[in-house]
Every structure is written in structure tokens, then in C-alpha cells.
Amino acid sequence: MNAISRLATVISLASLSALPLSVLAAESKGSVEVVHWWTSGGEKAAVDVLKAQVEKDGFTWKDGAVAGGGGSTAMTVLKSRAVAGNPPGVAQIKGPDIQEWGSTGLLSTDALKDVSKAENWDGLLSKKVSDTVKYEGDYVAVPVNIHRVNWLWINPQVFKKAGIEKAPTTLEEFYAAGDKLKAAGFIALAHGGQPWQDSTVFEDIVLSVMGVDGYKKALVDLDQKTLSGPQMTQSFAELKKITTYMDPNRAGRDWNIAAAEVINGKAGMQMMGDWAKSEWTAAKKVPGKDYQCVPFPGTEKAFTYNIDSLAVFKLKADRKGDIAAQQDLAKVALGTDFQKVFSMNKGSIPVRNDMLKEMDKLGFDECAQKSANDFIADDKSGGLQPSMAHNMATSLAVQGAIFDVVTNFMNDKDADPAKASAQLASAVKAAQ
Numbered sequence: 396m397n398a399i400s401r402l403a404t405v406i407s408l409a410s411l412s413a414l415p416l417s418v419l420a421a422e423s424k425g426s427v428e429v430v431h432w433w434t435s436g437g438e439k440a441a442v443d444v445l446k447a448q449v450e451k452d453g454f455t456w457k458d459g460a461v462a463g464g465g466g467s468t469a470m471t472v473l474k475s476r477a478v479a480g481n482p483p484g485v486a487q488i489k490g491p492d493i494q495e496w497g498s499t500g501l502l503s504t505d506a507l508k509d510v511s512k513a514e515n516w517d518g519l520l521s522k523k524v525s526d527t528v529k530y531e532g533d534y535v536a537v538p539v540n541i542h543r544v545n546w547l548w549i550n551p552q553v554f555k556k557a558g559i560e561k562a563p564t565t566l567e568e569f570y571a572a573g574d575k576l577k578a579a580g581f582i583a584l585a586h587g588g589q590p591w592q593d594s595t596v597f598e599d600i601v602l603s604v605m606g607v608d609g610y611k612k613a614l615v616d617l618d619q620k621t622l623s624g625p626q627m628t629q630s631f632a633e634l635k636k637i638t639t640y641m642d643p644n645r646a647g648r649d650w651n652i653a654a655a656e657v658i659n660g661k662a663g664m665q666m667m668g669d670w671a672k673s674e675w676t677a678a679k680k681v682p683g684k685d686y687q688c689v690p691f692p693g694t695e696k697a698f699t700y701n702i703d704s705l706a707v708f709k710l711k712a713d714r715k716g717d718i719a720a721q722q723d724l725a726k727v728a729l730g731t732d733f734q735k736v737f738s739m740n741k742g743s744i745p746v747r748n749d750m751l752k753e754m755d756k757l758g759f760d761e762c763a764q765k766s767a768n769d770f771i772a773d774d775k776s777g778g779l780q781p782s783m784a785h786n787m788a789t790s791l792a793v794q795g796a797i798f799d800v801v802t803n804f805m806n807d808k809d810a811d812p813a814k815a816s817a818q819l820a821s822a823v824k825a826a827q
């Protein structure tokens with residue numbers, strides 16, 4: 396049985412015996428519970444923008460934040476709530492996982508019908524984005540932003556102190572910078588040893604070593620030959636080398652703590668998606684002056700995307716106020732005001748094509764402007780690829796299998812790159 400039908404069976408059996416819990420307060424206009432994992436300082440500032448707007452419109456916001464970067468804890472909580480027949484009104488669900496949830500019948504294919512038509516979502520979004528958030532042709536989620544994953548964050552003051560003149564553009568320059576940082580007593584590469592962070596680094600390396608086509612064949616198409624091939628072995632060899640630039644005490648460290656090490660001048664660099672910028676923004680740092688954002692060396696012509704989206708659960712028809720709250724949230728989320736303020740806080744770029752074309756005029760910083768330009772260019776060239784580490788490319792089962800191989804490899808000093816690529820291919824096959 397594949398992952399979709401496994402999830403569908405568990406959930407449909409459980410919902411026969413459990414009744415949804417009503418969270419409707421008697422005299423409220425309607426309320427919406429939102430399960431998400433935006434809990435770092437910068438992320439909280441971003442999600443508070445949505446909360447404030449929904450509350451301004453007269454609805455009650457019930458915060459369902461579940462800590463844990465990358466969202467795997469939030470997904471576990473969400474599944475158990477769904478199994479217990481008590482899903483929230485809205486939850487952060489992304490990529491192909493939306494299709495899995497759609498197939499359980501628990502997402503609403505109706506709630507967003509009118510609002511998506513009235514607000515012309517089809518016209519505002521690129522097809523890659525709208526396809527991701529539709530289930531069998533109907534919107535079941537509202538996309539809130541686009542993150543780019545393949546960024547390298549640099550503290551230029553630390554670089555200067557270590558005698559490094561410019562941001563690295565090749566892996567060789569990256570290693571040379573790492574050596575200088577280490578020699579000068581800094582942590583070269585800030586990192587948190589959590590599986591999703593390990594695989595964020597891994598996918599950047601695969602992209603750098605194998606190029607866009609190789610990345611797509613390996614991590615999107617899951618081609619067995621490419622997964623076990625010589626370029627994958629090479630990627631594991633580079634991963635092994637990159638690990639030597641990380642702090643050995645990184646186990647379990649959250650991504651925002653790693654970001655803080657770069658912000659506070661303890662470390663020189665971090666490989667992380669642009670939610671890392673939310674921490675720089677919250678610390679009142681300015682790009683180009685206090686920090687630099689550059690594509691990870693060797694990935695300039697590519698954009699690994701990560702679209703955050705909020706999926707809408709089916710509610711009983713008599714919960715009219717709560718359904719109205721879901722619809723209000725969806726309308727707000729794609730509105731220009733929210734799109735601008737949210738992404739400015741979150742480090743991402745808007746999902747609306749009209750806004751992506753005028754980032755400068757809208758007051759977005761240079762990192763966001765570059766991201767938007769590259770998104771548009773890479774969409775045309777084929778360089779726009781879904782991030783495996785951020786649930787955009789594969790099922791969560793396949794992603795979990797890749798995470799295990801990568802994290803085990805990084806934590807074993809004696810691990811062999813050739814063996815790891817063979818393991819990767821067989822782990823992916825078993826999870827499909």
C-alpha cells in the first residue's frame with residue numbers, strides 16, 4: 396500500500412468513530428485555528444501580521460503553533476489530530492503532501508471556490524504555484540509566499556577579520572574561505588544537526604555538483620541510476636568535506652540558533668533558505684551592509700523553491716462562521732498588503748506575479764529583488780526546481796528515507812560516499 400492510501404485508510408477509519416470538536420465560541424463571528432511551525436522570532440513577527448488582519452476582520456484566531464523547524468513535528472501533530480477526528484480549520488501543508496491530504500477527503504474543495512474566483516487566483520499565480528495548491532482542479536490551500544532554499548548567508552565583518560575578500564562562487568573558493576575562517580578561530584559554517592537541516596545542505600551540494608538536470612533526475616524524478624551513480628557519490632564526498640567546516644557540537648541545534656551565530660559574529664556562513672533572513676531582519680540588520688546573501692556556490696542558475704501554503708480543512712456546513720473565517724484568512728493571505736508585509740518579515744518573496752515584477756518599487760531589499768528576478772528567469776530556463784528537503788519534491792515517506800541516509804552519513808566520520816549513494820537508491824526505492 397502506498398503512502399497516500401495508508402494515510403487515507405487510517406484517517407477514514409478513525410473519523411468514523413470520532414466527532415469533530417467544535418471550537419466555535421457562542422457569540423464569535425467565527426474562529427479559525429491555524430496549525431503552523433513559524434515560531435522563531437522573525438517567523439513569529441511574520442505570522443502575527445496574518446493574525447492581526449484576521450482579527451481586524453472580526454474573527455477569532457486560535458494559534459496552533461507547533462515548534463520545530465522544517466515542520467516534521469507539526470505534521471505528526473496534524474496527522475494525529477486528523478486521526479482523532481479533530482483537525483484544525485487551517486494548517487501549513489506543502490507540496491505533494493497537499494495531494495495526499497486531498498485524497499483523504501479531509502480538505503475542503505468548496506471553501507475557496509468563491510474567493511479564488513473573485514480574487515482571480517488563476518491569473519495572479521504561476522502555474523507551478525497554483526498546481527501545487529489545487530487538488531483535482533480545486534484550490535484546497537492558499538499559497539502565502541515563495542522561499543528560495545539555495546542561499547548562502549555571510550557575515551562580511553567576519554570574512555574581513557579572517558582575511559577573505561569576497562563571497563565564494565565555486566566549491567573550491569568555499570573550502571578556501573572555510574579554511575581561513577577556521578584558522579582565524581571562527582565557526583566556518585553555522586549549522587544545526589537536525590535531519591531537515593542536514594538535507595538542506597545535501598540538496599544544495601547535489602545541485603552544485605550535478606547541475607539542474609542531475610538534481611531533477613535524482614531528487615525529483617528519483618531515477619535509480621542517478622541516485623546511485625558516480626555524481627551522487629561525488630556529492631556525498633563533498634558533503635563529507637563540508638561537514639568538517641561545521642561545529643562538532645551542532646546536534647539538535649535549531650536553525651535560528653545557527654543563524655544567530657552568524658549574526659553575532661561567531662560564525663562566517665550558513666547554508667539555509669531565506670527564512671534565515673527573517674532573523675537578520677528581526678535583529679535590524681541590513682543586507683549588503685551587515686550581511687550578504689548569495690546563491691550557494693555552483694547553483695547561481697538554479698532556484699530551489701519552497702512554497703508555504705495554508706490548507707483548508709472541511710468543516711460541517713453548520714459552522715458557517717468558521718468557514719467564513721477560513722475564507723477571510725485566504726482572501727487576506729493573497730492580498731497585496733499582506734503579501735508585502737509578510738514576506739518582508741519572513742525573508743521570502745510574494746507569490747503574486749504582479750508583485751514579483753515590481754519588487755524594487757514595493758520597497759523589497761536586494762536579496763528579495765534578486766530572488767524574484769531569479770524566480771522569473773529560472774522558471775523560463777528550467778532552473779526552477781522543487782526543494783526535496785522542504786517537502787516540495789517527493790512524498791514525506793521518500794523524503795524521510797533520504798533524510799535518514801544523509802543524517803547517518805554526516806554523523807559517521809568513517810562513512811563511505813560510494814556506499815551512501817547505493818544506500819540512498821535502495822532507501823528511496825523501498826519508500827516509494
Ligand code: GAL
Pocket residue numbers: 432433438463464465466542650670701702703785
Ligand atoms: C520551511 C518552511 C519555512 C520555514 C522553515 C523553518 O520548511 O517552509 O517557512 O518555516 O521551514 O522552519
